[in-house]
Amino acid sequence: MKKFINQVDQVENQMIAGMVKAYPSLRKLDCGNVVVRANKKEGKVALVSGGGSGHEPAHGGYVGTGMLDGAVAGAVFTSPTPDQILEAIHAVATEAGVLLVIKNYTGDVMNFEMAEEIAQEEGIQVKHVITNDDVAVKDSLYTVGRRGVAGTIFVHKIAGARAEAGGSLDEVQAVAQKVIDNVRTMGVALTPCMVPAAGKPGFTLDEDEMEVGIGIHGEPGTHREAVRPADEIVDHLLDHILADIDYSGQEVAVMVNGSGGTPLMELFILNNHVHDVLASKGIRIYKTFVGNYMTSIEMQGFSLSLLRLDDEMKALLDAPADTPAWKA
Numbered sequence: 137m138k139k140f141i142n143q144v145d146q147v148e149n150q151m152i153a154g155m156v157k158a159y160p161s162l163r164k165l166d167c168g169n170v171v172v173r174a175n176k177k178e179g180k181v182a183l184v185s186g187g188g189s190g191h192e193p194a195h196g197g198y199v200g201t202g203m204l205d206g207a208v209a210g211a212v213f214t215s216p217t218p219d220q221i222l223e224a225i226h227a228v229a230t231e232a233g234v235l236l237v238i239k240n241y242t243g244d245v246m247n248f249e250m251a252e253e254i255a256q257e258e259g260i261q262v263k264h265v266i267t268n269d270d271v272a273v274k275d276s277l278y279t280v281g282r283r284g285v286a287g288t289i290f291v292h293k294i295a296g297a298r299a300e301a302g303g304s305l306d307e308v309q310a311v312a313q314k315v316i317d318n319v320r321t322m323g324v325a326l327t328p329c330m331v332p333a334a335g336k337p338g339f340t341l342d343e344d345e346m347e348v349g350i351g352i353h354g355e356p357g358t359h360r361e362a363v364r365p366a367d368e369i370v371d372h373l374l375d376h377i378l379a380d381i382d383y384s385g386q387e388v389a390v391m392v393n394g395s396g397g398t399p400l401m402e403l404f405i406l407n408n409h410v411h412d413v414l415a416s417k418g419i420r421i422y423k424t425f426v427g428n429y430m431t432s433i434e435m436q437g438f439s440l441s442l443l444r445l446d447d448e449m450k451a452l453l454d455a456p457a458d459t460p461a462w463k464a
Contacts (some may be wrong), residue, residue, distance in 0.1 A: 137335045147188045148211055148330050152196065159460045161200055165227055168220040169209040171196045172227045173425045181299040181308045182206065184227035185237040185292060186221065187244050188213040190331070191352060194430040196291065197461030203296035204237075204459070212433070213329050213353045215243030221251035225260060233261030233305035235312065238290050239284025242270040261305055267291055269321040270443065272357050273350025283351050286393040286430040287319035287441045290453075293462065297455035309446065318444040320380050322373045325350040325395060325437030326363065348372065352395075352439075366402070367409040371393050374413055375442045383444055387422045388414070389453060391441040396431035400437050403427070406438060422450060425460045429461070 141147050152169045156162045163174040164415075169189070183249070185195045186208030195207035205228040210216035220435045225234050234255070238248045245266060269287030295312035323349045328337035338354040341347060346369075349357025364372075392407045394400075403426050414421055422445055430439075445453070457464040 137332070139330070139332060140415050141383075144332050144460070147200060148209060151189065151192070152209060152344065153459070158458055160458070161458075162196065165223055167223040170206060170220055170227070171199055171225045172206040172224065173181070173199060173277070176228065177205070178230050179232060180230060180242065181232045181295050181303060181305050182223050182230055182234045183237060183290070183292070183299055183308070184208065184221070184228060184234060186210070186216050186224070187239055187241070188215060188328075188353070190433045191430050193428065193461035196288065198292045198459050199458030200457065202300045202455055202457030202459070202464065203292050203462060212333065215241065215247050218247045218250040221248055222254055225251060225255045225262060225325070226413065233263065235295065235299070235305060235308050236262065236264035237288065237295065237312065238264055238266045239288055240266050240279050240281055240282065242279060246340070255446050263305055263309045265309060265316060267316050267317065269319045270351070271320050272322045273351070273355070275349055281359060285321045285410065286321065286391060286439045287316075287321045287443065289429045289439070290319050290389065290392070290443050291315045291459065294303045294449055294452040297452035300455070306331065311452065315443065318381070320377045320442060321439050321441040323350050323352075323395070323437060323439030324348050324369055324373065325354075325435050327397065327436040329354055329396065329433040329435035331433070350437060352430060354432060366405050370406055370409045370413065370440065374410070377440065377442055378417070383419050383442060385413050387419055387420045387445045387450070389423045389425070389443040389445060390414070391423055391425045391429060391443075393430055393439045393441065394428040395427060395435040395437035395439070397434040397436040400427070406440070410440065423453060
């Protein structure tokens with residue numbers, strides 16, 4: 137295993153320490169790997185998200201004005217504990233309440249909901265949404281129902297903008313759910329990733345193979361097949377995404393999300409064909425995002441997300457944001 141790390145058991149701690157040293161707008165809590173805004177904004181609904189480490193810049197990279205107020209990082213690909221999540225809630229909570237954005241993985245849902253219940257018993261207003269944008273796999277080793285993947289970033293942005301503008305807890309939850317209802321994602325990988333504590337790849341692929349429909353932790357997708365040209369891969373993913381909800385005649389936001397090891401050169405090649413296909417189908421692209429938004433350590437792969445937009449979501453997507461990983 138070749139990685140730029142020190143002790144395996146210090147990977148997450150040292151990563152978060154390095155993040156907050158790079159971005160003074162962030163502050164690390166003393167209880168585990170929780171980052172919050174250095175300057176808490178009172179009087180607004182606070183957003184908390186999180187999950188296992190290894191998806192950087194998610195989730196700490198989205199803490200800041202217009203997006204999250206706190207992010208909780210568990211060990212690599214492991215849910216944070218209820219205690220960590222509760223400390224994040226305590227640190228960011230205001231009288232306006234807290235919204236938890238949870239990706240649909242069994243450990244995440246269980247631990248975030250447990251922290252939510254404790255906070256509610258303490259008198260804090262807390263609600264949650266669960267993202268489940270992956271169209272590839274309905275049930276997996278990690279989930280009941282669809283997995284929450286890169287479309288979660290659109291939830292952070294749009295719900296965060298609504299909260300920043302003074303929306304109530306019910307209003308912020310409602311627009312977060314609207315994003316979830318209108319975003320779909322599917323991914324593919326050419327190579328596995330390596331969890332530092334494991335010291336070996338989480339799965340194997342032959343040189344000429346790719347995993348179609350893969351999850352963000354390296355979970356199996358729908359099938360393996362021989363690597364195809366980029367345009368054909370995009371066609372396959374779009375076929376599944378466009379078959380899931382009706383995008384015809386709609387405006388959409390597109391996210392071509394790298395898995396951590398895919399060069400921007402290749403992501404732009406993929407995006408080129410995404411635009412051509414959507415144009416041929418009469419689907420108008422309002423805004424495009426290409427880059428690493430929710431990764432899988434060093435996996436060479438990508439996911440494609442489409443968000444069906446209305447006027448409210450367009451305005452919130454365009455609203456100002458200032459975080460380490462998202463500037464608007």
